[in-house]
Amino acid sequence: xxxxxxxxxxxxxxxxxxxxxxxxxxxxxxxxxxxxxxxxxxxxxxxxxxxxxxxxxxxxxxxxxxxxxxxxxxxxxxxxxxxxxxxxxxxxxxxxxxxxxxxxxxxxxxxxxxxxxxxxxxxxxxxxxxxxxxxxxxxxxxxxxxxxxxxxxxxxxxxxxxxxxxxxxxxxxxxxxxxxxxxxxxxxxxxxxxxxxxxxxxxxxxxxxxxxxxxxxxxxxxxxxxxxxxxxxxxxxxxxxxxxxxxxxxxxxxxxxxxxxxxxxxxxxxxxxxxxxxxxxxxxxxxxxxxxxxxxxxxxxxxxxxxxxxxxxxxxxxxxxxxxxxxxxxxx
Amino acid sequence: xxxxxxxxxxxxxxxxxxxxxxxxxxxxxxxxxxxxxxxxxxxxxxxxxxxxxxxxxxxxxxxxxxxxxxxxxxxxxxxxxxxxxxxxxxxxxxxxxxxxxxxxxxxxxxxxxxxxxxxxxxxxxxxxxxxxxxxxxxxxxxxxxxxxxxxxxxxxxxxxxxxxxxxxxxxxxxxxxxxxxxxxxxxxxxxxxxxxxxxxxxxxxxxxxxxxxxxxxxxxxxxxxxxxxxxxxxxxxxxxxxxxxxxxxxxxxxxxxxxxxxxxxxxxxxxxxxxxxxxxxxxxxxxxxxxxxxxxxxxxxxxxxxxxxxxxxxxx
Numbered sequence: 001x002x003x004x005x006x007x008x009x010x011x012x013x014x015x016x017x018x019x020x021x022x023x024x025x026x027x028x029x030x031x032x033x034x035x036x037x038x039x040x041x042x043x044x045x046x047x048x049x050x051x052x053x054x055x056x057x058x059x060x061x062x063x064x065x066x067x068x069x070x071x072x073x074x075x076x077x078x079x080x081x082x083x084x085x086x087x088x089x090x091x092x093x094x095x096x097x098x099x100x101x102x103x104x105x106x107x108x109x110x111x112x113x114x115x116x117x118x119x120x121x122x123x124x125x126x127x128x129x130x131x132x133x134x135x136x137x138x139x140x141x142x143x144x145x146x147x148x149x150x151x152x153x154x155x156x157x158x159x160x161x162x163x164x165x166x167x168x169x170x171x172x173x174x175x176x177x178x179x180x181x182x183x184x185x186x187x188x189x190x191x192x193x194x195x196x197x198x199x200x201x202x203x204x205x206x207x208x209x210x211x212x213x214x215x216x217x218x219x220x221x222x223x224x225x226x227x228x229x230x231x232x233x234x235x236x237x238x239x240x241x242x243x244x245x246x247x248x249x250x251x252x253x254x255x256x257x258x259x260x261x262x263x264x265x266x267x268x269x270x271x272x273x274x275x276x277x278x279x280x281x282x283x284x285x286x287x288x289x290x291x292x293x294x295x296x297x298x299x300x301x302x303x304x305x306x307x308x309x310x311x312x313x314x315x316x317x318x319x320x321x322x323x324x325x326x327x328x329x330x331x332x
Numbered sequence: 333x334x335x336x337x338x339x340x341x342x343x344x345x346x347x348x349x350x351x352x353x354x355x356x357x358x359x360x361x362x363x364x365x366x367x368x369x370x371x372x373x374x375x376x377x378x379x380x381x382x383x384x385x386x387x388x389x390x391x392x393x394x395x396x397x398x399x400x401x402x403x404x405x406x407x408x409x410x411x412x413x414x415x416x417x418x419x420x421x422x423x424x425x426x427x428x429x430x431x432x433x434x435x436x437x438x439x440x441x442x443x444x445x446x447x448x449x450x451x452x453x454x455x456x457x458x459x460x461x462x463x464x465x466x467x468x469x470x471x472x473x474x475x476x477x478x479x480x481x482x483x484x485x486x487x488x489x490x491x492x493x494x495x496x497x498x499x500x501x502x503x504x505x506x507x508x509x510x511x512x513x514x515x516x517x518x519x520x521x522x523x524x525x526x527x528x529x530x531x532x533x534x535x536x537x538x539x540x541x542x543x544x545x546x547x548x549x550x551x552x553x554x555x556x557x558x559x560x561x562x563x564x565x566x567x568x569x570x571x572x573x574x575x576x577x578x579x580x581x582x583x584x585x586x587x588x589x590x591x592x593x594x595x596x597x598x599x600x601x602x603x604x605x606x607x608x609x610x611x612x613x614x615x616x617x618x619x620x621x622x623x624x625x626x627x628x629x630x631x632x633x634x635x636x637x638x639x640x641x642x643x644x645x646x647x648x
Contacts, residue, residue: 051551053554074554074559079556080552088549103557104557148556
């Protein structure tokens with residue numbers, strides 16, 4: 001397995017602001033890698049460090065084994081799909097797509113053909129003569145994608161590429177991006193603040209907060225076993241059990257996560273753990289009822305199948321779950 | 333319905349101002365007419381009308397013997413305009429305007445680029461102040477100040493002398509056409525003062541155009557493999573071109589029409605503006621003066637037409 005992008009203790013400080021603070025990551029060739037986090041968490045700065053728009057103030061970056069520090073963006077075989085597409089307004093769509101080939105000195109006829117092929121790949125054949133201003137947001141997004149891919153980059157960086165699209169288009173583009181990445185075999189690094197997008201598309205996810213990676217792993221692991229309270233809150237909807245409940249359940253960790261779907265309102269079966277409390281709220285969500293149980297002041301959400309009857313508010317209940325569904329976390 | 337409920341439609345506003353508001357709300361076109369009529373009248377009748385009357389004069393001729401204007405349509409004045417001496421004046425002025433424009437654009441671009449891309453907060457204020465401040469002081473004072481600066485006994489000669497570079501200045505002044513006895517009586521001096529006086533009119537439009545170029549376009553070009561020189565040529569320059577053209581309209585036309593700078597600083601050879609001044613004032617040849625004023629108008633028209641054909645306004 002070749003390493004496409006390597007971050008070794010990389011920092012990017014702007015004065016007193018630590019936008020990126022000691023990040024380590026290793027992205028494999030051909031991987032679909034997502035960087036997930038709220039705005040200001042450092043994910044976009046990491047992307048800009050890969051593209052070369054920013055230089056690290058500390059640490060070491062390698063792209064396909066080559067040192068990236070001090071290498072300007074125009075000498076990296078890395079291309080970016082910008083958040084608001086950054087298409088050149090004074091050039092036709094074809095010239096936009098062919099731009100990368102033009103500045104590299106590829107002949108006119110050859111680059112026209114390559115650009116038309118790239119436009120066909122993103123399902124916009126015959127749009128070459130139009131101007132960016134004449135296209136819809138979704139179409140511009142595809143042009144931006146074609147303009148990056150026509151250069152056959154080793155790593156494609158995508159900065160919230162779907163953020164400006166409406167929901168339906170976004171879901172469609174998610175599938176297309178995924179299949180495009182599979183067929184091209186190019187390493188995709190994807191920045192998003194939408195955990196659903198990251199979970200559904202990525203091979204691996206790095207969850208960012210305050211310039212640091214909180215957790216890095218496969219989507220299932222990040223979702224089911226959040227390591228910190230931040231990840232539990234930001235990715236999915238896990239319950240965070242406080243230390244006193246952890247102690248009661250035999251854990252030494254300062255807190256633990258427990259997914260609502262893993263809990264049932266019933267007496268414990270063999271090997272299961274249980275807690276008792278009172279029902280403090282419930283709401284109907286379609287396939288499930290969300291029941292909030294108050295356990296000694298800690299609110300535990302339970303996703304109860306809609307077929308089961310919901311206990312009345314204030315009634316005492318016992319909630320049970322398999323022992324391996326309880327995951328200790330690092331912070332309180 | 334309770335007795336205290338607000339009525340759905342509020343009563344009409346009282347007073348003339350209120351009635352006027354209601355009236356204009358009902359007749360929005362009338363408001364536009366009222367607002368636009370005075371400036372349109374001024375522009376249409378007073379300004380364009382006067383210009384038209386002036387152009388009309390150029391088709392009359394002057395009786396060489398009596399000095400009276402002959403109000404018969406003729407092209408004789410234009411024939412006179414195209415005489416060798418007068419063509420000299422036109423060529424001299426156009427060349428000066430062109431070099432002043434190119435030099436202004438070259439000097440203004442980096443300044444405008446810095447102001448648009450990097451200057452923030454108090455630096456931006458300082459930039460505007462620096463660019464605008466010369467415009468606040470009297471035009472004549474500035475030109476006479478330059479005459480002193482450029483004079484043989486002036487500070488510029490003194491600086492060259494202290495730097496032991498007087499030979500350089502002398503070599504430049506020894507050149508034909510651009511040289512002369514001193515900078516203040518050479519075309520070089522005229523050129524320097526023109527560039528100084530019109531530079532703000534070039535900086536501001538370029539700065540406005542560059543400010544509208546999103547920073548990520550420059551990053552995108554770089555990301556796609558464009559070196560800084562290629563990014564300038566293929567992205568930054570085309571997008572700044574409308575601003576450069578706008579600025580060049582100012583510098584070019586202002587130079588074409590100015591008659592004070594070449595009179596105070598420079599050789600005694602005439603520019604178009606001076607020719608107009610001399611013809612209509614001293615010589616009383618209003619038809620020829622009018623014909624001279626047609627020249628800058630035609631040149632500017634041709635210039636804008638060419639700029640449009642070359643796509644200078646495509647990015648607008």
